[in-house]
Amino acid sequence: MAKTMYEKIWDTHFVHQEPGQAPLMYVDRHLMHEVTSPQAFEGLKIANRPIRNRHSILATLDHCVPTKLADRINLPDPIGAKQVATMVNNCEEHGLVLYDMQSKNNGIIHVVVPEHGFVHPGMTTVCGDSHTATHGAFGALAFGIGTSEVEHVMATQCLPQSKSKTMLVRVNGSLSKYSTAKDIALAIIGQIGTAGGNGYVIEYAGEAIEALSMQGRMTLCNMAIESGARAGLVAPDEKTYAFLEGKEFAPKGEQWDQALAYWKTLPSDADAQFDRVIELRAEDIAPQVTWGTSPEQVIPVDKTVPAPSDFEQEGKQLACASALEYMGLEAGTKLTDIDVDYVFLGSCTNSRIEDFRAAAEVAKGTSVPERVTAIAVPGSYQVKEQAESEGLDKIFINAGWEWREPGCSMCLAMNGDQLKPGQRCASTSNRNFEGRQGKGGRTHLLSPAMAAATAAAGRFVDIRELEA
Amino acid sequence: MEKYVKHTSVAALMNRSNVDTDQIIAKQFLKKVERTGFGVHLFHDWRYLDDAGTQSNPDFELNKPVFAGAKILVTGDNFGCGSSREHAPWAIADYGFSAIISTSFADIFYNNCFKNGILPIVVSTDELKSLMAEIEANEGVAFTVDLENQSVSTPGGINIEFEIDGFRKRNLLEGLDDIGLTLQHTDKIDVYEKKHQQQFPWLWA
Numbered sequence: 326m327a328k329t330m331y332e333k334i335w336d337t338h339f340v341h342q343e344p345g346q347a348p349l350m351y352v353d354r355h356l357m358h359e360v361t362s363p364q365a366f367e368g369l370k371i372a373n374r375p376i377r378n379r380h381s382i383l384a385t386l387d388h389c390v391p392t393k394l395a396d397r398i399n400l401p402d403p404i405g406a407k408q409v410a411t412m413v414n415n416c417e418e419h420g421l422v423l424y425d426m427q428s429k430n431n432g433i434i435h436v437v438v439p440e441h442g443f444v445h446p447g448m449t450t451v452c453g454d455s456h457t458a459t460h461g462a463f464g465a466l467a468f469g470i471g472t473s474e475v476e477h478v479m480a481t482q483c484l485p486q487s488k489s490k491t492m493l494v495r496v497n498g499s500l501s502k503y504s505t506a507k508d509i510a511l512a513i514i515g516q517i518g519t520a521g522g523n524g525y526v527i528e529y530a531g532e533a534i535e536a537l538s539m540q541g542r543m544t545l546c547n548m549a550i551e552s553g554a555r556a557g558l559v560a561p562d563e564k565t566y567a568f569l570e571g572k573e574f575a576p577k578g579e580q581w582d583q584a585l586a587y588w589k590t591l592p593s594d595a596d597a598q599f600d601r602v603i604e605l606r607a608e609d610i611a612p613q614v615t616w617g618t619s620p621e622q623v624i625p626v627d628k629t630v631p632a633p634s635d636f637e638q639e640g641k642q643l644a645c646a647s648a649l650e651y652m653g654l655e656a657g658t659k660l661t662d663i664d665v666d667y668v669f670l671g672s673c674t675n676s677r678i679e680d681f682r683a684a685a686e687v688a689k690g691t692s693v694p695e696r697v698t699a700i701a702v703p704g705s706y707q708v709k710e711q712a713e714s715e716g717l718d719k720i721f722i723n724a725g726w727e728w729r730e731p732g733c734s735m736c737l738a739m740n741g742d743q744l745k746p747g748q749r750c751a752s753t754s755n756r757n758f759e760g761r762q763g764k765g766g767r768t769h770l771l772s773p774a775m776a777a778a779t780a781a782a783g784r785f786v787d788i789r790e791l792e793a
Numbered sequence: 794m795e796k797y798v799k800h801t802s803v804a805a806l807m808n809r810s811n812v813d814t815d816q817i818i819a820k821q822f823l824k825k826v827e828r829t830g831f832g833v834h835l836f837h838d839w840r841y842l843d844d845a846g847t848q849s850n851p852d853f854e855l856n857k858p859v860f861a862g863a864k865i866l867v868t869g870d871n872f873g874c875g876s877s878r879e880h881a882p883w884a885i886a887d888y889g890f891s892a893i894i895s896t897s898f899a900d901i902f903y904n905n906c907f908k909n910g911i912l913p914i915v916v917s918t919d920e921l922k923s924l925m926a927e928i929e930a931n932e933g934v935a936f937t938v939d940l941e942n943q944s945v946s947t948p949g950g951i952n953i954e955f956e957i958d959g960f961r962k963r964n965l966l967e968g969l970d971d972i973g974l975t976l977q978h979t980d981k982i983d984v985y986e987k988k989h990q991q992q993f994p995w996l997w998a
C-alpha cells in the first residue's frame with residue numbers, strides 16, 4: 326500500500342501495542358534544555374530509574390542564558406542560575422553531552438542540533454520544547470513533549486503515541502525574491518489558523534518548498550507547531566544529504582552509503598493518501614506581518630489592520646477586538662504607518678547564518694533611529710563566528726544595532742532581554758502572544774529582511790518598495 | 794497518580810479562545826526546578842494587578858468569589874496552544890482544576906493534562922454554548938463530571954456524552970503510572986532495539 330513519509334517513519338518505529346493501550350513508539354534522538362528537564366531528572370531519581378540510552382541525548386543551555394557577555398559570567402538572576410546549575414549537574418551525573426555556556430557549540434537547541442548533524446532523515450526525535458518541529462526539515466519525525474514524557478523517554482526510550490492524521494500543504498510555483506520561508510509559514514497559519522493543524526502531522530511539498538534551502542525548511546517546519554500541528558516534515562533530497570555530509574554525528578564511510586540508500590526510500594509514495602490537502606501559490610505570498618496576539622492574525626505588509634467585523638466567526642471577532650486593544654492599534658491603520666520601539670533578530674525560527682546575511686544586506690549603510698533599539702542575537706556560537714568572519718557584525722553595529730551572544734533572548738524573555746509594557750517590537754521569532762516578550766509588550770512577527778528594513782525606518786516597511 | 798473519581802463541583806467560566814500556555818503560566822515562573830507550587834502563578838498577568846502578584850484583579854473572571862474552589866473550567870476554543878511547558882497543567886492542577894471543558898485543545902497540552910490528573914473534555918460548539926449559558930445564568934452552579942460514563946451533567950438538565958481514548962481513560966481512572974506501564978514491556982523494547990541496531994547501524998556508531 327502506498328504510504329506517506331509519516332506513515333513510513335511511524336511503521337519503522339513501532340515497538341509494541343498492548344491491548345487497551347496506545348502503541349509504543351521508539352525514540353531515536355532526545356534533545357534537552359534547562360527549562361523542561363529538571364523535574365524529569367528528579368522523577369527518575371525518586372523512582373530510582375536509570376537512563377536507557379544516554380547517547381540518544383544532546384543538551385544545551387539556551388532559554389535562561391543572558392545574551393550580554395558580562396551577565397553570562399555572573400548570571401544575575403539567582404533562580405535562573407539555579408536552573409542552569411541543575412542542568413549542568415544532571416548532565417554530569419548521567420554522562421550526557423551538554424553544550425554549556427562555555428562551549429563553542431553553545432546556542433539554541435534547534436540551531437545547534439542541525440549544526441552537528443545530530444538528527445537525520447527518518448529518525449524520531451523529541452524534546453521538551455514545542456519547536457522541536459524544526460527538525461522535520463530533515464525528514465525526521467520531530468515533536469515537542471511535556472516534562473513527564475521527557476522522563477518517560479529517558480527511562481524507556483519509548484513513548485505511548487496515537488497515530489496522527491496527515492495533511493499535505495503544497496506550495497506551488499516560486500516565491501518572489503522578497504518573500505521567504507517565514508512568509509510561507511505565516512501565510513499558511515493565516516489560512517488554516519492556529520488550530521488548523523490540531524491532530525495532524527503536516528508534510529510541506531511543492532516547487533516552492535523544494536526550492537528552499539535547508540535553513541529555510543527549518544524556519545518553515547519550526548512554525549508547524551504554530552498551526553497546531555504535531556510536527557512538520559519536508560522530504561529529504563540532495564540538499565538534505567549535502568547539508569549533513571561530514572557533520573560530527575552524520576554517518577561516515579560505508580555507513581553513509583547505507584544511510585543514504587535508506588533515506589532515499591523515505592519520501593511519500595506518489596499515490597499516498599493524505600487526510601487533508603491544502604494548496605497555496607507561492608506567487609501570492611507577499612511579505613507577512615502579524616498585527617495581533619496570535620500568529621494567525623497576520624496580513625501582507627501592504628494591507629491595513631482589520632476590524633472585528635471583517636471576521637465571520639464570533640470567536641474570531643472577539644479575538645480581533647481584544648488583540649486590537651492589547652496591541653494599541655486601530656482597525657484600518659496601514660501597517661506601514663505603525664512605528665516600532667524595538668527590533669529583535671533572533672530565535673530558533675530565524676537566527677541562522679542565512680537569516681543574518683539577508684538582514685545584513687538590508688541593514689547595510691542604514692542607521693537605526695535614536696528612539697529604536699535593535700538587537701541581533703545569533704542562534705549559536707557557530708553562527709556568531711561565521712557572521713563575524715563575513716563582517717556581518719560590523720554591518721549591524723555600524724547601523725546602530727547591538728550584537729549579542731547566542732541564546733533564546735527576547736523570543737521568550739526569561740533571560741534579561743525583554744520589552745517594557747507598551748513597547749512595540751518587530752520580531753523574527755515565532756509567537757506574538759500577550760506578554761511573550763515581556764509583560765505588556767507588543768510583538769509583530771516578520772522575516773529577517775523585513776525586520777532589518779523596519780529597524781532602519783523605525784516603522785514597518787514594505788521591502789518590495791525599497792529598491793523601487 | 795491518584796485515581797480519577799466522579800465529581801460535582803462549581804464550574805468556572807472563562808470565555809476566551811486560544812488561551813496560550815504563556816498566559817496559563819508566564820515565563821518568569823518557569824525557572825523553578827520543582828513540580829509544585831505553580832498554582833499561585835496560574836494566569837498571573839490577568840489575575841493580578843501587580844508584578845509581585847499581591848493585588849488580585851477584580852475584573853478577571855476567575856477572581857469572582859462565586860468561582861472560588863471550582864474544579865471545572867469551562868473555556869473557549871483551542872485552549873493550551875503554544876509551548877510544551879508542562880508547567881501549564883502543573884499550575885492548573887495545583888490551582889485545583891481537575892477538568893477543563895472546551896471545543897478543542899492544543900495537542901501537547903492535551904497530552905500533558907493526562908499526566909497530571911486533569912481531564913480535558915472536548916464538546917461541540919453548541920454544547921459549549923449551552924454550558925456557558927447555564928453558568929452565565931446561574932453563576933456558581935455545580936456540574937458533574939463522570940469519566941467512567943464519559944458524561945458531563947448540569948442541574949439545568951444538560952447531559953453531554955464526550956469521547957475519550959480508551960487507554961487514556963483507563964489510566965486516569967486507575968491512576969496508573971505511564972512509565973511503569975511501558976517498563977512492563979522492556980523485553981519487547983530490547984528485541985526491537987536489537988533489530989533497530991542491525992537495520993540502522995549508523996545510529997549507534
Ligand code: SF4
Nearest residue numbers: 456672673733736737
Ligand atoms: S528561541 Fe524561542 S521558540 Fe526557540 S527554543 Fe528558544 S524560546 Fe523556544
